[in-house]
Amino acid sequence: MKNKTILDVCKRFSAGDAIKAKDIKVTGKYPVFGANGIRGYTDTFNFDGQCAVxxxxxxxxxxxxxxxxKAYMTEHAIVAEANEENCSGYLAYKLMQMNLARYQGQSAQPGISAKTISELPIDIPDLEYQKLVFGALNNLEKKITNNEAIAHQLEAMAKIIYDYWFLQFEFPNEEGKPYRSSGGKMVWNExxxxxxxxxxxxxxISSLIDSKKNGDWGKENMQGNYVLPVSCIRGADLDFVNGKSLSTPPTRFILEKNSSKLLKPYDFVIEISGGSPTQSTGRIAGISPYLFSRFNNEIVCSNFCKAITLKDEVNYYYFLQTWMTLFENDxxxxxxxxxSGIKNLIFDSFVKNTKIVIPNKEQLNMFFEISDGIEKKIQNLLKQNQELVSLRDFLLPLLMNGQVTVGE
Structure with missing residues (x-):
């Protein structure tokens, strides 16, 4: 093992570039990496190679x-690219083991300093052994990446169907042909x-909503009457729910009398506080019935989010896609x-004053059935990935500490 700093083994250790929220889409050529991994996709890239993010x-x-x-690395992500004497893949796994979160600064907005991290000492073996360890771990990583790609394709498919049916009005008519281009009757709406x-x-939008649930942060540990364990979804955890991050929400303990705040199948969680100059509040995550297999507890949202229940679950996927389209269009x-300097979504005014098209039941039922099948497949893939990550994380310290060795 050679004792060096992280900077010593890198040819690049720096953050990426800013990107406008409107340029990040559900579909695109290249992944966009933010603070929690992939945020979405875009049509340009500013990185091409191998690295730890x-x-x-x-x-x-x-x-x-x-x-x-190729990818777009944002200013919220640090790119660590190994030099010629080291392996970027091994470096990434080594950094995963170092618990870099403990170096977060103490401020209202947690963060880490690139300079602080770059100066940390790192024990690193010779290049050939780095490659062997990386190869063993990367076999698992490839399966994870493949599952992510399939899930992304399925998500994109649902979005394409939504756009085609509900924005272009080319849903199937009685003969199975595209409605509008086949002469379907259109009427002017004032x-x-x-x-x-x-x-x-x-x-x-409010005409589709039945009720709202406020969040609950509870206690970090079980104490007094705070005995009900829950997984608490914060704004930072929406990426996990949406399959863009593997960082699981924290477990908290809430009062049993607050069990009415527990999320149910086909609810939504909406971030109402937070955002940034380039990203509005209003990010949404759907709580499909297939999502619960990825959690060990019942689910609530935090106080910076709001949960809603629709009047009719058949509207669930249409509502989700419509809300995401509004969000993507700023x-x-x-x-x-x-x-107090924090941006808040004026939720009630927004949903009461924003007009949307409400399709008839036939199209909504068809879209629900198709989208529900897609969602089930997506959540199964994400569940598989959680299990693969658990196996990877079990092997990682054993390989890094030499308790398990890799032969050629």
């Missing part, structure tokens, strides 16, 4: 991912100032206020 801002700062290929299919309605920026 370290989240540098937010509650999950210090998390590490290995990446190989509220939206555009044509919509005959028989469809226009209403406020609509929520127009509905934000500030309290």
């Amino acid at each position: 370290i989240g540098r801002q937010g509650a999950e700062s210090g998390n590490v991912h290995y990446y190989e290929g 509220e939206l100032q555009r044509e919509i299919p005959a028989g469809w309605e226009v209403g406020n 609509v929520m920026f127009n509905w934000e206020g500030k309290t």
Whole structure:
């Protein structure tokens, strides 16, 4: 083993570049890495190679991912690229083991310093052994990456169907042909100032919502009447719910009398406080029935989020895609206020005053059935990945500490 600093073994150790929220999409050529891993996709890249990606801002700062290929690295991620004498893949796994989150600064917005991390000592073996260890771990990583790619393709498929049916109005007519281009009747709607299919309605977002649930942070440990263990979804955990991060939400303990705050299948969690100058509040995550297999506890959201239940679960996937489309188009920026310097989504006003198209039941039922099947497959893949990550994390310290060796 050679005693060096992290900077000694890197040819690059620096953050990426800013990117506008509107340029990050569900689909695109290249993944966008933020503080918690992949945030979405875009059509440009600023990195091409092999590296460790370290989240540098937010509650999950210090998390590490290995990446190989072209990607867009944002200013919220540190790129650690090994020099010619070392292996970037081995470096990534070594950094995963070093618990970099403990170096978070003590401030309202947690974060780590690239300079501080770069100066940390690191024990590293010769290049050939690095490659052997990396090869063993990377076999698991490839399976994880493959599952992520399939899940992304399925997610993109659901988005394409939504766009085709509900934005272009090319849902199947009685003959199975695209409605609008096959001469389907369109009527002018004064509220939206555009044509919509005959028989469809226009209403406020709130017309689809049955009830709201406030969040609950509870206690870190069981104490007194705080005895009900829950997984608490914060804004930082929405990426986990949406399959963009493997960092699991924290376990908290809440009062049993607050069990009404527990999330149910087909609820939603919406971030109502937080955001940034380039990202509005209003990020959403759906709580499908297939999601619960990825949690060990019942689920609540934190106080900086709001949970909602729809009047009819058949609207679930249409509501989710419609909300995400509004978010991607920066609509929520127009509905934000500030309290003590923190941005807040003016939720009630937004849902009461934002008009959307409401399709008829036939199209909503068809879209629900298709999307629900896609969602089940996605959650199964994400569950597999959790199990693979658990195996990888079990092997990682054994390989790094020499308790288990890799033969050629």
